[in-house]
Amino acid sequence: MSTLTQDPARTTTDEGPQNGRGSWPVIPRLRGTAWLVWRQHRAAFWTIIAATLVGVIAMVVLRGQMMDYLGTLEPTQRRPGGLPPEFDTYGNLIVDVGSALGWFPILAGVLLGAPFIAGDLETGTAKLVTSQSVSRLRWLTMKLAMPAALVALSTGVLSAVFNWWWTPVNGFVTQVDWIAGPIFNVTGIVPVVYALLTFTVGVAVGLLLRRTLVSMVVTLGIVTAIGFVWGEMRSSLGTIMSVSTNKGIGPGARQPELPAMAVEQGQGTYFLTSSGDRLDWMTCLDKMGNDKAHTACLESKHVVGWSKDYIPFEQMATMQWLGAGIMFAITAAVVAFIVVWGRKRLL
Structure with missing residues (x-):
C-alpha cells in the first residue's frame, strides 16, 4: 500500500510515530454504559459543572475583595471586635453564600437523584437498556457511580473554596455561629456526604415510585425532614x-x-x-x-x-467527621437497598 493513502496520524513504528516525536497520546473516551449514562444526562452534568465553576469564580473574587479591604486596615483593627462596621458587608456575603451552598444537597436529591432512574422506568428506557447485553447490576452501578462522583467532586470543590474564603476571618464573622448551617454544613467533609445522602435517597424514591414528578415531590419532603433532623442533632455531636x-x-x-x-x-x-x-x-x-x-x-x-x-470551636472538625460518618452509614444502607431492589424488581 502506498504511504500516500495512509493517515499520517496513525502511521507509527515500534519506536512511535514516524515523525520521531514519541508515541501519540491516548485520549481517554467513555465507552459502553459510561458513555450511555453521560450521553443521556449530559445536560444535567454540564449544568452541575457550570454551576460549580461559577460558584468557584464568585467566591475567589469575593475573597480577593475582602482581603484587599483587610489590607487597608491598621493591624490593631484586624482582630475580633476591632473591625469597622463596614466589614459586616463581607460577613453578610459569607453567610449568604454559605446559605446558598446549603441548598446543593436538596437540589442533588430532588432535581438529580429523584428523576435519574424514575425517568428511565417511566419512559421504558431501563427496559430497553437491560434487554441488551447490559446486566441490571452493571447499569445500576453506572447510574449511581457517575452522578455520585460528579456530585462529590462538585461539593468538595465548592466546600474547599468556601473554607479558603472563610478561614482567614472565621473569628470576625459574628453574623452566625460556626455551628449554624451556613458554616457547618458547607465546610469540611459534611457537604460531600450530605449531598451523596440526598442523591441516593432521591434515587431510591424514584426506584420505588417509578414516576418522575411524584418522586421529586416525595424526595423533597424526605430531604426536608433529613435537614430538620440534622439541624436538631448537630449540637449533640459535640461535648458540652x-x-x-x-x-x-x-x-x-x-x-x-x-x-x-x-x-x-x-x-x-x-x-x-x-x-x-x-x-x-x-x-x-x-x-x-x-x-x-x-x-x-x-x-x-x-x-x-x-x-x-x-x-x-476546636471541636468543629471532630463534630463534622462524626456527623459525616453517620450520614455515610445511612448512604451505604440506601445504596445497598437500591442494588438489591433494582436487581430483583427493576422492570
Missing part, C-alpha cells in the same frame, strides 16, 4: 463544657466569659450554688422588681456565681 464564677452576683460581679468562637448551649446563664448545683435563670424571677428582695432570695438559695455551657 462549662465555665463558671464563684465570686457572687452582686454589683461589680462579672459573668463568666466564653473562649473565643465558643457557641453557648442550653438556656444561657445558670445560677451556681455553693454546693455546685445549678439553678434555672428564672429562679427568684418574681422578686426581680425589688433588688434587695431578689438578692435575698438568691442568697437564701446559696447562689455564689454564674455558670454557662458551651461547645468550643
